Amino acid sequence: MSFSIDIQVDDPRWRQPRGLSARLRRCAELALKRGRAAKTASLTILLTGDARLRRLNREFRGKNKATNVLAFPAGDAPGGYLGDVALAYGVTADEAHAGGKRFGDHAMHLTVHGVLHLLDFDHQTAEAAGVMEPLEARILHEFGIANPYARKAA
Numbered sequence: 001m002s003f004s005i006d007i008q009v010d011d012p013r014w015r016q017p018r019g020l021s022a023r024l025r026r027c028a029e030l031a032l033k034r035g036r037a038a039k040t041a042s043l044t045i046l047l048t049g050d051a052r053l054r055r056l057n058r059e060f061r062g063k064n065k066a067t068n069v070l071a072f073p074a075g076d077a078p079g080g081y082l083g084d085v086a087l088a089y090g091v092t093a094d095e096a097h098a099g100g101k102r103f104g105d106h107a108m109h110l111t112v113h114g115v116l117h118l119l120d121f122d123h124q125t126a127e128a129a130g131v132m133e134p135l136e137a138r139i140l141h142e143f144g145i146a147n148p149y150a151r152k153a154a
Contacts, residue, residue: 003032004042013089014047017104021047023143027108028085030139031115038080043118045111046086053088066091069110071117085114105145112139 005028007021014020024045032041050066058064060072068091074083087110096106116132123129137147 002040003029003037004040005029006042006044008044008046010046010048010052011089013049014087017107020104020107023104023108024111027112027139027143028115030142031112032119034135034139035116035119035121037082037119040080041082042080043082043115044084045114046084048086048088050088050090053086053091056086068092068095069114071114073118073120082115082118085111085118087111087114101148105140105143106148108143108145109136109140109148112136 005025007025009015009021024047028043028045032043053068053070054064054066056070057067060070066088068088070086072084072086074081077083087107092107092110093103095101096103099106113136116136121128121132121135123132133149137149140146140148
């Protein structure tokens with residue numbers, strides 16, 4: 001496979017976790033492979049802050065709040081370019097802390113989630129989620145990351 005994944009770091013806090021960009025690239029590659037992307041697929045991952053995700057969310061989805069991840073499919077872009085995935089540092093860190101997860105593991109999950117959206121997977125219906133969520137869990141399992149959709153015992 002000759003996937004091309006460009007990682008752009010817009011918020012310097014993303015550089016703090018050692019080796020995170022390399023891990024995000026590897027999980028994006030595996031999501032492309034497991035999601036059956038074309039062999040020459042490419043995408044961009046933007047690692048940014050909450051303010052930028054809030055602006056993007058407001059501009060493209062009409063929701064004036066920061067979110068953890070956004071995916072922007074490129075449609076019929078030439079050359080196999082799938083689109084962009086953007087992650088917000090603060091929201092990702094807050095969610096990881098609240099869920100008792102390691103920051104890097106949660107960022108990897110969000111990356112896989114965003115990449116699968118670029119491949120037209122979604123979770124808008126129970127049926128669609130029943131395809132996308134187990135695929136995410138299988139990909140994350142290959143990195144030793146627990147299923148983020150598993151219910152915790154009370």
